[in-house]
Amino acid sequence: MRPSSDRSVPPGRGASLRDRFLDWKARLIADSGFRRFAARFLPTRFIARRAAGELFDLTAGFVYSQVLAAFVQLRLPDYLHAAPRDLQEVAARTQLSPDRAERLLNAAAALKLARRRSDGRWALGDLGAALVGNGGVTAMIEHHRLLYDDLRDPIGLLTGDGETSLSRFWSYAARDPADAAEATRYSKLMEASQAFVAEEVLDALPLSRHHRLMDVGGGTGTFVAAVATREPSIGLMLADLPDVVALARERLAAQGLAARVRLHGVNVLCEALPHGADIITLNRVLHDHDDANALAILKVARAALPPGGTLVVAEPMAGTPGAERAGHAYFGFYLLAMRQGRPRSFDEIARLAAAAGMRGVREHPTATPLLVRVLSAQA
Numbered sequence: 265m266r267p268s269s270d271r272s273v274p275p276g277r278g279a280s281l282r283d284r285f286l287d288w289k290a291r292l293i294a295d296s297g298f299r300r301f302a303a304r305f306l307p308t309r310f311i312a313r314r315a316a317g318e319l320f321d322l323t324a325g326f327v328y329s330q331v332l333a334a335f336v337q338l339r340l341p342d343y344l345h346a347a348p349r350d351l352q353e354v355a356a357r358t359q360l361s362p363d364r365a366e367r368l369l370n371a372a373a374a375l376k377l378a379r380r381r382s383d384g385r386w387a388l389g390d391l392g393a394a395l396v397g398n399g400g401v402t403a404m405i406e407h408h409r410l411l412y413d414d415l416r417d418p419i420g421l422l423t424g425d426g427e428t429s430l431s432r433f434w435s436y437a438a439r440d441p442a443d444a445a446e447a448t449r450y451s452k453l454m455e456a457s458q459a460f461v462a463e464e465v466l467d468a469l470p471l472s473r474h475h476r477l478m479d480v481g482g483g484t485g486t487f488v489a490a491v492a493t494r495e496p497s498i499g500l501m502l503a504d505l506p507d508v509v510a511l512a513r514e515r516l517a518a519q520g521l522a523a524r525v526r527l528h529g530v531n532v533l534c535e536a537l538p539h540g541a542d543i544i545t546l547n548r549v550l551h552d553h554d555d556a557n558a559l560a561i562l563k564v565a566r567a568a569l570p571p572g573g574t575l576v577v578a579e580p581m582a583g584t585p586g587a588e589r590a591g592h593a594y595f596g597f598y599l600l601a602m603r604q605g606r607p608r609s610f611d612e613i614a615r616l617a618a619a620a621g622m623r624g625v626r627e628h629p630t631a632t633p634l635l636v637r638v639l640s641a642q643a
């Protein structure tokens with residue numbers, strides 16, 4: 265939060281030329297007379313239309329998301345991928361009246377999820393096609409039902425600290441291994457969303473010179489399994505809370521990796537990590553924690569590394585150029601609803617790593633920085 269003393273600074277004083285220009289522009293746009301003028305005046309009409317479109321999309325974004333949710337819940341991506349379908353077929357398949365099925369398909373077409381062909385049948389649009397075989401994204405779209413509940417009262421979310429649908433989902437599932445169904449739901453979602461992250465991280469990160477990798481907060485082992493496939497000779501360790509390690513044990517055994525991965529039930533907030541790895545990865549772990557705990561985790565990781573060993577932090581980061589909305593807006597509010605953690609910029613994570621005694625921080629560019637960026641540093 266900005267210190268309240270900031271508000272006493274007169275506007276313009278100490279501001280850069282760019283700030284002054286942007287302040288002036290905001291004052292202009294805030295004037296409804298100017299907006300009316302700009303929408304009619306030919307040279308500014310295009311800019312005004314674009315701004316109106318952007319503001320409309322912000323206003324209506326939750327409707328678009330619900331069209332997407334219906335499209336996915338009704339399994340239309342796979343159905344339309346298999347073959348183009350006429351309206352009667354879609355209606356029969358979804359058990360909607362033809363009128364309602366057409367309403368959905370028209371909405372989906374407007375969002376590039378579906379496409380009406382020249383023969384009148386329905387096929388996938390570009391964005392619908394990108395969902396095919398993308399179980400991770402599909403799982404996130406369905407999971408968003410919970411986040412949607414929590415966002416019904418955004419001010420309540422911002423002012424309160426109470427339990428939310430998301431905080432119940434994550435903490436209850438993680439802490440109550442007795443409830444196998446919840447624990448499975450938890451790990452399934454983590455696995456599904458890790459699947460698309462692991463490949464991005466491994467494409468970005470050179471592992472060939474390392475002997476043993478320990479994935480800390482490694483969940484049920486999706487990442488170590490992906491490493492095992494790519495690097496047949498690297499040794500593997502996974503550390504996570506004991507309850508989660510129990511799930512990892514089952515899952516890795518089912519994949520024939522029981523002998524390949526050493527498992528360690530450790531609470532990194534109050535216990536040391538085992539030694540033996542020359543590279544430690546923290547995939548989507550730090551953003552779940554406040555600064556004090558994030559720093560503690562980095563210190564514990566550093567203490568487990570030999571001098572010169574590598575620490576890797578891989579997660580979506582705030583302020584990523586071209587993906588600003590994903591950082592502070594999406595993950596900022598997702599983690600707010602989870603009641604734990606916050607998204608950080610690359611520089612903030614770099615500063616935490618330096619405070620934990622790491623040096624030589626660098627970035628390994630990924631294919632889709634919106635989903636995950638990769639930072640490494642040396643112990």
Ligand SMILES: CC(C)=CCC/C(C)=C/CC/C(C)=C/C=C/C(C)=C/C=C/C=C(C)/C=C/C=C(C)/C=C/C=C(C)/C=C/CC(C)(C)O
Nearest residue numbers: 390394401404405434457548549551552598599602632635
């Ligand atoms: C034929 C040609 C050449 C062109 C045709 C036109 C064209 C350009 C088509 C594009 C084709 C293409 C390559 C499409 C690719 C699309 C991709 C890669 C889409 C990927 C989308 C990914 C999405 C939407 C991911 C969403 C992920 C989310 C929402 C993840 C959330 C994760 C959370 C909340 C994690 C929580 C963990 C916790 C609890 C915070 O710790």
Ligand SMILES: C[S@@+](CC[C@H](N)C(=O)[O-])C[C@H]1O[C@@H](n2cnc3c(N)ncnc32)[C@H](O)[C@@H]1O
Nearest residue numbers: 458481482483504505508530531532533547548
């Ligand atoms: C968001 S999940 C990420 C899992 C996996 N790395 C991935 O990307 O799918 C965070 C993981 O950190 C683990 N974790 C959270 N707090 C922990 C702690 N104090 N000690 C050890 N692991 C912890 C959780 O159990 C969970 O598996």
